[in-house]
Amino acid sequence: MKTSSTTAPHHNSGISLARLFQTSEAVRGYTLLSPTLLALLLGLAMPLAVLFTLSFWIQDYLDFIRTFSLKNYIDFFQKPIYGKILIKSIRMSGLVTLATVLLAYPMAYFIAFRIQHNKLIWLILITVPFWTSYLLRVFAWKLMLGYNGVINSGLKTLGFISEPLEFLLYNPAAVMITLAHAWAAFAILPIYVSLEKIDRSLLEAARDLGENAFITFVRVTLPLSLPGVIAASLLVFIPTVGDYVTPSLVGGPSGIMIGNIIQSMFGKALNWPLGAAISVISMLTVALMISLFLWGTQSFRRKVA
Amino acid sequence: MNDQRPWWRPDGFLLYAIIYLTFIYLPVLFLPLFSFNSSKYIAFPLKSFTLKWYHQMVNSPSMLEALLNSVKVGLIVAIVSTILGLLAAKALTRYRLPGRGSVISFIMIPLVIPEIILAISLLILISQLDIPLSLWTVGFSHSLLCTPFAMLVLISRMEGFDNSLEEAALDLGENGWMTFWRVTFPIVLPGIVASLLLTFTISFDEFVLAFFLSSTDATLPIYIWSSLRFPTKIPAVLALGSSIFVISFFVVSFAEWLRRRGIKLESTSGI
Numbered sequence: 344m345k346t347s348s349t350t351a352p353h354h355n356s357g358i359s360l361a362r363l364f365q366t367s368e369a370v371r372g373y374t375l376l377s378p379t380l381l382a383l384l385l386g387l388a389m390p391l392a393v394l395f396t397l398s399f400w401i402q403d404y405l406d407f408i409r410t411f412s413l414k415n416y417i418d419f420f421q422k423p424i425y426g427k428i429l430i431k432s433i434r435m436s437g438l439v440t441l442a443t444v445l446l447a448y449p450m451a452y453f454i455a456f457r458i459q460h461n462k463l464i465w466l467i468l469i470t471v472p473f474w475t476s477y478l479l480r481v482f483a484w485k486l487m488l489g490y491n492g493v494i495n496s497g498l499k500t501l502g503f504i505s506e507p508l509e510f511l512l513y514n515p516a517a518v519m520i521t522l523a524h525a526w527a528a529f530a531i532l533p534i535y536v537s538l539e540k541i542d543r544s545l546l547e548a549a550r551d552l553g554e555n556a557f558i559t560f561v562r563v564t565l566p567l568s569l570p571g572v573i574a575a576s577l578l579v580f581i582p583t584v585g586d587y588v589t590p591s592l593v594g595g596p597s598g599i600m601i602g603n604i605i606q607s608m609f610g611k612a613l614n615w616p617l618g619a620a621i622s623v624i625s626m627l628t629v630a631l632m633i634s635l636f637l638w639g640t641q642s643f644r645r646k647v648a
Numbered sequence: 649m650n651d652q653r654p655w656w657r658p659d660g661f662l663l664y665a666i667i668y669l670t671f672i673y674l675p676v677l678f679l680p681l682f683s684f685n686s687s688k689y690i691a692f693p694l695k696s697f698t699l700k701w702y703h704q705m706v707n708s709p710s711m712l713e714a715l716l717n718s719v720k721v722g723l724i725v726a727i728v729s730t731i732l733g734l735l736a737a738k739a740l741t742r743y744r745l746p747g748r749g750s751v752i753s754f755i756m757i758p759l760v761i762p763e764i765i766l767a768i769s770l771l772i773l774i775s776q777l778d779i780p781l782s783l784w785t786v787g788f789s790h791s792l793l794c795t796p797f798a799m800l801v802l803i804s805r806m807e808g809f810d811n812s813l814e815e816a817a818l819d820l821g822e823n824g825w826m827t828f829w830r831v832t833f834p835i836v837l838p839g840i841v842a843s844l845l846l847t848f849t850i851s852f853d854e855f856v857l858a859f860f861l862s863s864t865d866a867t868l869p870i871y872i873w874s875s876l877r878f879p880t881k882i883p884a885v886l887a888l889g890s891s892i893f894v895i896s897f898f899v900v901s902f903a904e905w906l907r908r909r910g911i912k913l914e915s916t917s918g919i
Contacts, residue, residue, distance in 0.1 A: 372743030379736040379755065379795060386792040387757055390769035397772050450668045453661040467900070468669065472676040474896045477853055478872045479889045482882075483675035486682070491691030493678060527672050577760065585762020588855060592876065602764050609768055609860070619772065622765045629762070 398619035407616060415620035425604060429625055432600040433632060435515055436584040439522045443579050444572060446523070447530035451571075452564075454531075455538035466535070473528045481592050484521040488512040488593070513595025521593050522583045530575040537571025538564070566647050573640055577633065584629055601625050680893070683886040690882055701887040708884060714871035715888070718852050721783055721867060725790040725851040730843045732791070733798025734836070740799075741806040756796045766793070767860040774861070781863040789857040794847035801846060805839025845903060849896075 373380075398415055401408040419425050454465045472480070487493045488511040495507035511517065541564065549559040583589075587602030594600070601621070608618025682690050686698035705711060736755060740748060758766060770789050774781065813835070817827040833840075855869035862870060872889075875881035 368743040369746055372739040372745040375735050375739035375743075376745075376751065379732040379799075380751070382732055382795070383755060383757070383792065386770065386788060387766075390766075390773040393773045393776060394765070394769040446668065446671075449661065449664050453665050457659070457661050463904075467904075469672070471897070472672045474849075474900075475676050475679065475893055476869060476872060476889055478855060478869055478876065479679055479886070480676060482876060483679055486678050486690060487675050489691070491689075493675075493692070496692035524672060524675060581760055581762060585764045587764060588873075602762070605764055605768065609771065615768075615772065618768060622768060626761065626765055633760075 394619050395623060397616050398623045400616045402614045402616050405613075415617045416624070418617060419620055419624060425601075425621060428599065428604055429601045429621075429628060431515075432584055432602070432625075433628065435519055435600065436522075436580050437632075439519050439526070439583050440576050440580040442519070443523045443526055443530045444534070444575050447527060447534055447575065448572070451531050451534035451538055455535055455541075466532070469531055470528050477525065478588065478592075480525050481521055481589050484517065484524065484593055485512065488517055488520075512593060513598065515594065515598045518590050518594040518598045518600070521589050522586065525589070526579045526583060529578040533574040533578065534568060534571040537568045537574075541567045562647060566644050569640060569644055573637065576636065580633075581629065585625070679886050680890040683883060683890045685883070688880050688883055690879070690886075701883040702891075704884040705887045705891070710866075711871055711884065711888060714866045714868045717783055717865055718868040721787045721790060721858075722848045722851040724787050725794055726844045726848040728787075728791045729794035729798045729847045730802075730840060732795045733800075733802050733843060733847075734840065736795070736799045737802035737806050738832075741803055742811065755799055758793050759796050763793070763856040764860075767857045770857070771860045781861055783862065783865050783867070785861045786858045786867060787851075789861050790851040790854055793854065793857065794850050797850060798843040798847050801843045802836065802839045805836055805842075841903070841906075845899075 397407070399411050399413070401410075401412050401414055450469070454462055458465055475483075485492070489495070490507050490509065490512070492511070494511060495504070498504045499507065545563055545567075546559060549563045550556075554562070584600075585602045585605075587600065587606045590598050590600045590603055594603075605618050605621055605625070608614045608621065612618075681694075683701050684697050684699070685694050686700070687695040736751075739745065740752065745751065767789070770785070774785055779785065813831055814827055817831045818824070822830065853869060854867075855873060858867045858870055859873065866874070868888075872885050875885050
């Protein structure tokens with residue numbers, strides 16, 4: 344490619360423009376990219392810009408007052424409920440992420456290192472439950488934890504309880520269990536991929552040099568699989584922090600998350616600008632948490648490796 | 649399996665894997681169970697075996713219409729996002745682009761924004777532009793969400809692609825389109841099939857964007873969402889969910905069979 348772009352010196356500007364198009368990799372590449380980039384500009388950059396703008400407007404019955412105002416942001420910080428729910432959501436999603444990744448790691452490790460044949464079968468086995476509709480998977484936990492649900496009926500049949508336990512459903516713990524279940528596959532697959540990529544001779548070398556299995560894991564396997572762990576954490580944390588389906592099905596009043604608040608601003612509460620402001624603040628907070636997390640994992644990596 | 653395991657360390661990993669699989673399978677397995685239970689309440693104890701919910705499912709026009717809507721949207725989304733992903737993947741693997749990293753991050757943004765925020769941003773824009781909500785707006789939003797997935801699948805297929813094959817075809821006098829059709833396309837085909845399947849699946853199951861961006865035409869997840877509030881409608885929904893599960897099982901098995909057959913053909917023909 345490089346040779347063809349430098350051989351012919353062009354004099355005529357008309358020809359050179361055509362030639363530039365044919366030979367310049369950047370121009371051809373971006374031409375090919377342009378439909379995708381255009382779609383994303385239209386469907387992503389513009390909406391986010393509009394969201395940002397709207398967060399500075401004020402709701403006036405069914406219309407907006409379109410002059411710049413900080414009212415929504417002031418509202419957010421004056422009414423502690425929004426901030427509290429945002430922090431609670433981040434804490435809940437953080438715990439879900441931690442639990443999901445910790446539970447997924449040994450499973451991914453098992454498939455990557457202990458299974459010699461038919462790894463694909465194991466991977467398919469893990470993804471099969473996730474072909475069920477997301478909504479029905481969440482509903483399944485209502486079935487597990489509900490008043491006449493699986494756990495209560497089971498415990499009753501076994502004689503451990505005489506009356507169904509009512510505290511199982513409609514609380515933050517139910518939301519977190521359901522989320523940890525719903526996103527399990529998203530944690531296993533990236534961790535598996537990063538473990539699978541590790542050069543086995545590195546592990547043998549560490550063992551040959553006299554390190555025991557645990558030290559080998561901490562100093563070689565774990566740091567090398569960190570990209571997978573990071574990807575898994577983000578893949579679970581980002582969608583769960585904004586989820587409103589799970590909290591509204593199994594969370595009850597005490598289990599609501601920031602997604603429910605945003606949804607209500609665009610529904611019953613009908614205050615789009617405030618909803619937009621809450622979204623902007625949530626997005627910035629989530630971005631901050633992610634940066635902190637990435638910074639933390641990077642320094643961990645440098646310390647160990 | 650590792651044969652040199654000392655006697656004092658039984659395979660804890662295998663045990664763990666079994667417990668883990670139980671955890672992810674158990675709740676989901678109760679769904680088909682209740683689709684065959686004759687009580688209309690989704691609770692224990694079970695009553696008797698019945699197929700009436702499957703009859704109800706087939707005779708529910710609103711449910712079937714929602715299913716059809718989801719299939720329609722899913723097909724269009726699969727095609728649009730795979731084309732957009734293919735163009736992007738081609739450009740990113742074939743050419744040395746300045747700003748490659750930023751382009752990739754930009755295309756990946758839909759994956760790192762909570763869906764509800766993507767949904768309301770699009771809702772605001774669409775309402776400000778006075779565009780009526782419909783299945784088209786749902787399809788548009790799904791295509792945005794699916795394009796990064798399509799691109800990732802196709803990039804991983806194209807990364808090993810040998811550019812000299814294309815150059816050879818061009819040197820032999822094929823034009824750009826024929827080169828694509830006869831050289832590039834067959835090699836990338838498995839990636840395209842994977843991308844179509846993946847994006848269709850994502851769109852088919854997507855609820856949040858569809859909830860905010862549709863009007864009266866419901867997609868299947870919207871129908872499911874609204875029936876979860878009416879206990880009497882749930883058994884038929886479970887029947888549909890179980891049917892879809894069985895169908896997707898066969899589709900995936902078929903795709904896997906095709907893939908293996910493809911590998912066998914490739915290895916016998918020496919490619």
